[in-house]
Amino acid sequence: MHFKSIRKRIITTIALVLLINSIIIISAIAFLAYQKMSKQKNSDLTELTLEKSRKISTYLKESSDLAQHLATLPEIINWTKSYSSTNDSITLKFLNNFNINKQYSALYILNLQGVALVSTDPTFTGNNYSFRPYFQKAINGVSNLYVAIGTTSNTQGYYFAQPIEQEDGQIIGVLVLKLTPNNIYGLLDNETKNNDSHLMMTDEYGVVVYSDLREREFSSLGSLKPESVAKIKNEKKYANLEIKHLQYQMAQDKLTDLKNNNATIYKFFDSVDKETELISQTPVTNYPLFLISENNSDTLNSDAVSLATISGSIILLSKLLILLILYLLISKNLKPLKELEKMAKNVINGNLEIKNNIESGDEIQGLGSSFVKMTEKLKDYYGDLEAKVSERTKELNANNDYLNKTKLATLNILDDIKDEKNKTESLAKDLEKFKLALDSTSDHVVITDQDGIVLYGNHAVEQITGYTLAEAIGKKAGTLWSTPMPKEYYEKMWKTIKTDKKTFDSDIKNKRKNGEIYDAKITISPILNDKQEVEFFIGIERDITHEKMVDQAKTEFVSLASHQLRTPLSSVNWYAEMLLAGDGGKLNDEQTNFVKEIYAGNQRMVELVNSLLNVSRLELGTFAVEPEPTDVVKMVEDVIKELQPSIISKKLKTSFEHAANIPIIQADPKLFRIVFQNLLSNAVKYTPEKGLITLKMKTDKKNLLIEIADTGYGIPKKEQARIFQKLFRAENVRAKDTEGTGLGLYIVKSIIDHADGEITFKSEEDKGTTFYLKVPLSGMRKKEGDKRIE
Amino acid sequence: MLNSSEERTILVVEDEKPLLEAVHIKLEKSGFGVVTARTAEQAYGLLEDLPKVDAIWLDHYLLGKENGLDLVVKIKGHKQYKNIPIFIVSNTASADKVRSYINLGVNKYYIKSNYRLDNIIGDIKDCLK
Numbered sequence: 001m002h003f004k005s006i007r008k009r010i011i012t013t014i015a016l017v018l019l020i021n022s023i024i025i026i027s028a029i030a031f032l033a034y035q036k037m038s039k040q041k042n043s044d045l046t047e048l049t050l051e052k053s054r055k056i057s058t059y060l061k062e063s064s065d066l067a068q069h070l071a072t073l074p075e076i077i078n079w080t081k082s083y084s085s086t087n088d089s090i091t092l093k094f095l096n097n098f099n100i101n102k103q104y105s106a107l108y109i110l111n112l113q114g115v116a117l118v119s120t121d122p123t124f125t126g127n128n129y130s131f132r133p134y135f136q137k138a139i140n141g142v143s144n145l146y147v148a149i150g151t152t153s154n155t156q157g158y159y160f161a162q163p164i165e166q167e168d169g170q171i172i173g174v175l176v177l178k179l180t181p182n183n184i185y186g187l188l189d190n191e192t193k194n195n196d197s198h199l200m201m202t203d204e205y206g207v208v209v210y211s212d213l214r215e216r217e218f219s220s221l222g223s224l225k226p227e228s229v230a231k232i233k234n235e236k237k238y239a240n241l242e243i244k245h246l247q248y249q250m251a252q253d254k255l256t257d258l259k260n261n262n263a264t265i266y267k268f269f270d271s272v273d274k275e276t277e278l279i280s281q282t283p284v285t286n287y288p289l290f291l292i293s294e295n296n297s298d299t300l301n302s303d304a305v306s307l308a309t310i311s312g313s314i315i316l317l318s319k320l321l322i323l324l325i326l327y328l329l330i331s332k333n334l335k336p337l338k339e340l341e342k343m344a345k346n347v348i349n350g351n352l353e354i355k356n357n358i359e360s361g362d363e364i365q366g367l368g369s370s371f372v373k374m375t376e377k378l379k380d381y382y383g384d385l386e387a388k389v390s391e392r393t394k395e396l397n398a399n400n401d402y403l404n405k406t407k408l409a410t411l412n413i414l415d416d417i418k419d420e421k422n423k424t425e426s427l428a429k430d431l432e433k434f435k436l437a438l439d440s441t442s443d444h445v446v447i448t449d450q451d452g453i454v455l456y457g458n459h460a461v462e463q464i465t466g467y468t469l470a471e472a473i474g475k476k477a478g479t480l481w482s483t484p485m486p487k488e489y490y491e492k493m494w495k496t497i498k499t500d501k502k503t504f505d506s507d508i509k510n511k512r513k514n515g516e517i518y519d520a521k522i523t524i525s526p527i528l529n530d531k532q533e534v535e536f537f538i539g540i541e542r543d544i545t546h547e548k549m550v551d552q553a554k555t556e557f558v559s560l561a562s563h564q565l566r567t568p569l570s571s572v573n574w575y576a577e578m579l580l581a582g583d584g585g586k587l588n589d590e591q592t593n594f595v596k597e598i599y600a601g602n603q604r605m606v607e608l609v610n611s612l613l614n615v616s617r618l619e620l621g622t623f624a625v626e627p628e629p630t631d632v633v634k635m636v637e638d639v640i641k642e643l644q645p646s647i648i649s650k651k652l653k654t655s656f657e658h659a660a661n662i663p664i665i666q667a668d669p670k671l672f673r674i675v676f677q678n679l680l681s682n683a684v685k686y687t688p689e690k691g692l693i694t695l696k697m698k699t700d701k702k703n704l705l706i707e708i709a710d711t712g713y714g715i716p717k718k719e720q721a722r723i724f725q726k727l728f729r730a731e732n733v734r735a736k737d738t739e740g741t742g743l744g745l746y747i748v749k750s751i752i753d754h755a756d757g758e759i760t761f762k763s764e765e766d767k768g769t770t771f772y773l774k775v776p777l778s779g780m781r782k783k784e785g786d787k788r789i790e
Numbered sequence: 791m792l793n794s795s796e797e798r799t800i801l802v803v804e805d806e807k808p809l810l811e812a813v814h815i816k817l818e819k820s821g822f823g824v825v826t827a828r829t830a831e832q833a834y835g836l837l838e839d840l841p842k843v844d845a846i847w848l849d850h851y852l853l854g855k856e857n858g859l860d861l862v863v864k865i866k867g868h869k870q871y872k873n874i875p876i877f878i879v880s881n882t883a884s885a886d887k888v889r890s891y892i893n894l895g896v897n898k899y900y901i902k903s904n905y906r907l908d909n910i911i912g913d914i915k916d917c918l919k
Contacts, residue, residue, distance in 0.1 A: 564881075570881060570903045573903060574816070575808075578812060583815060606903045609903070610903075
């Protein structure tokens with residue numbers, strides 16, 4: 001990034017300097033070139049004009065010399081002196097000898113009166129040319145050149161007039177050579193084929209006698225003075241041509257000065273050509289003629305510009321080349337710098353493993369080496385620093401983490417506190433209600449710590465035990481009011497609540513403050529924290545003295561009721577038995593039948609009372625379950641045996657299939673017997689004669705499975721749902737048989753439920769019923785109770 | 791009616807008169823000598839007065855202050871009487887009472903209404919063979 005700008009800056013600056021420099025140089029070149037060229041042009045132009053002037057002068061001098069030579073020849077002098085028309089042919093021949101090249105349109109001799117005596121152009125002969133200034137000058141002894149349009153030939157001619165003198169110097173005539181202008185034009189034309197420059201030649205008046213632009217001929221440079229116009233007219237110089245004037249008034253004006261000077265050059269704005277022109281004006285030496293060269297000086301500008309452009313371009317190109325070289329040079333020189341920057345960047349990016357790749361062999365390479373050394377030092381230092389920083393960073397991170405966690409926790413706590421505050425407020429209300437509820441409950445409730453030290457007690461504690469809460473709190477629960485129990489009791493209690501973390505139930509005897517003993521049912525439950533550790537115990541004690549009394553009363557009532565009901569039944573039973581046995585004398589058949597009915601009716605009443613007592617005990621929950629090892633197979637066999645009289649009288653078939661491995665199970669034999677008695681007696685009772693009763697017994701992994709099937713009347717479908725209901729009897733069996741209490745299956749179901757078993761059945765009317773029993777092999781749970789089911 | 795030296799004497803203790811009568815008649819008809827009492831005290835007195843009692847038919851609830859259990863406790867605590875077979879025939883069937891009687895060593899416990907006289911008497915006969 002930096003190099004580019006350095007390079008750019010240098011290159012831009014240099015380019016700018018070079019550009020300005022180029023502009024100055026080009027301008028200077030253009031200016032100097034212009035100056036030089038202008039000067040050169042001036043001198044060239046002057047030289048050119050002078051050169052032309054010289055050439056023309058030289059050329060004209062030949063004719064002047066010839067005229068002079070001819071005029072001095074004795075033949076011409078003599079011929080003129082002794083003019084006789086008879087000798088004309090010889091003289092003419094003589095003159096013609098000097099015009100071999102026919103460069104002269106005529107050679108002729110005028111007498112003193114100006115009459116052409118002899119002429120190579122015969123049309124001249126005899127004509128009087130005394131009006132011509134060349135004659136007038138020559139007759140006065142001045143040889144001269146005169147340009148005019150011939151009156152006879154009507155063509156332009158250059159008249160060279162030479163006086164002819166005899167030996168004593170007397171002028172006897174004039175020799176005239178009329179030169180055709182073509183050769184002169186040839187001299188002039190030759191080098192003037194150029195649009196930018198034109199050449200004109202004028203006479204002494206300023207009338208153009210030659211121009212490469214022929215239309216200019218016989219016009220004056222500028223406006224002629226009136227005397228000049230008059231003279232030209234008198235001399236018949238240009239026949240009768242009207243002399244117009246051109247735009248070169250300045251040249252016209254300068255003619256007067258030029259007659260005495262060699263040459264002049266000046267700038268002039270050509271109003272017709274609309275350009276600035278360089279005018280070079282010079283007289284033709286010894287002759288009354290002037291050369292005027294006119295050049296477009298604008299071409300000079302463009303020449304100078306093109307010169308400047310070319311040279312400028314060359315300079316520019318060379319400078320561009322310099323720039324390019326410079327650019328490459330800078331780039332090359334910056335390359336190590338770039339490398340240096342790369343190294344620096346590496347260092348910035350944390351890479352301290354750098355090498356000096358700079359091989360420029362100059363100060364930059366030195367700088368690179370120093371940089372590498374510096375980096376190595378830095379690396380050493382950095383290594384130390386890094387270790388320290390890493391250590392500190394770890395600490396810092398740990399601190400940060402801790403802080404973040406703390407912050408988070410604090411925020412959570414704050415949130416929680418807010419929530420908790422709300423919760424606490426509502427909890428406090430709830431707790432107040434709860435406390436009120438606890439205080440108004442009749443159960444004695446204490447909360448203890450894990451060691452059993454009382455933390456809280458409700459109002460009932462005071463009421464039941466007679467001790468105040470102040471006395472109870474801080475002491476071990478129960479020390480004030482419980483009566484000593486065996487060591488095993490406490491071991492069991494602590495194991496249950498502290499080790500097993502389960503609820504402990506027990507009936508114990510407590511002692512009030514006044515010494516009164518009372519029965520209490522206690523429940524102690526551990527309260528666990530999140531880690532499943534015991535934090536508190538809640539002990540609930542109920543004074544069951546009254547309950548026990550009520551229970552006792554109930555028990556006594558049932559006992560009494562059974563006693564009182566059974567006593568008359570026993571009476572009827574036994575006397576009927578004795579009557580039938582003939583103990584009261586022999587009865588006739590009719591009497592026997594009647595007493596049998598009484599006996600049977602009484603038997604049913606006994607059964608009903610027994611069943612009702614069982615039901616009341618089951619419902620009161622006061623019956624005891626006393627499991628003992630029970631051989632269920634034998635029990636079934638016994639029951640079948642008991643039922644044998646009925647089976648035989650009804651001609652029923654029975655079969656009992658059982659697996660060989662039926663174990664002895666823990667069960668209350670009385671309860672189990674009731675189950676089998678009921679189910680089997682039902683089967684016998686409700687199966688018509690010659691029917692079949694099948695009993696099957698087997699086990700699965702956990703249960704004893706028993707099937708009792710009959711081919712009896714069955715249970716009507718619509719009544720199947722009610723079959724286990726108390727006192728319910730199915731319609732079909734009520735119609736057939738008046739026996740039955742409607743309590744048997746109810747009792748069976750209650751017992752099986754108490755044994756954690758299941759009883760189900762399938763039945764079809766008039767086809768039979770099958771009961772399915774499932775009893776856990778683990779046996780029945782022992783249950784304390786006052787009554788036994790009979 | 792047999793009344794020989796081979797005759798066995800049964801002490802029947804029952805508060806309910808009609809039942810006492812029925813048992814009395816049936817036992818006599820079955821060949822037993824019968825003495826009856828309606829209270830425990832009477833029964834114990836009879837035990838002391840009579841030269842021998844071969845078996846005791848005992849109800850639980852009796853007239854008087856003491857019940858059958860009290861009587862059994864006394865009898866079983868008496869070295870002379872403790873081996874006399876006792877048959878409890880009662881309409882009271884609470885588990886604890888039954889257990890108490892069995893624990894005291896009575897021969898059998900019958901629920902009065904559930905048994906025929908000839909059943910119980912058959913058992914007594916078997917016992918005294």
